[in-house]
Amino acid sequence: MIAYVTVGADDMARAERFYSAFLPALGYGLDKYHGDLSYTLPVEPGQSPMLPDFYVKKPFNGRPAVAGNGNMVAFEARSQSQVRDLHAAALAAGGSDEGQPGFRASYGANFYVGYLRDPQGNKIALYSSNPDEPGRDG
Template identity: 70%
Template sequence: MIAYITVGADDIPAAERFYSAFLPALGYRLEHYHGDLSYIPPGSPPTSPDFYVKAPFNGASASAGNGTMVAFQAESQQQLRDLHAAALSAGGTNEGAPGFREAYSADFYVAYLRDPQGNKLALFTTSP
């Protein structure tokens, strides 16, 4: 089981605006811890890993991993479209508009974006 996922950020306030634009709608609650962000998933115990946004421990600038992506599951196609728009309005960059992709199954509806630091994310649903 994956316990947590961490992405780096140099600008924590910008990261908070971005992630808080859509993660609470997916049930995540925000906790601040030593200047970093901890998004705790719903459920007791949680059914998903915690998601942390932190300044790199070594003091160097954060960088996005090449080939690294975190995916968050939406409840419906409409929620996905709404969350994608909210994330873009909060400083994200579009990497693929919401829709179906020929390369995936017929019921896999997905959108891609990057956070203000350049970390790649996906929002997806298999709900019709």
């Protein structure tokens, strides 16, 4: 089980603006600790934490943050319209488009996805696989 995912950022204000444009709509709350960002899902009393957590941090070694080639973090949305709305919100908050929301021929018929880069260059996917919505073929 994945417990948490961390991406690096040099400009925490830009990172917070970008990630706070869509993660709260997916249920994540934000805590700040020593200037870093911790996005976590709420925990009901007596329940175990919902994982994974998502952290945005300055690199521990003090060097500039760099995006990994081939690395990507995907967040599940409730619907295709939420994917479109959150993709647009993230773009307006300083992200760059890496692939407009839609279906892709190489994925399953119900996999609706939009791709972004955060201000540091990390690749982010927002997707929905809601079987109650129309798929690629129908």
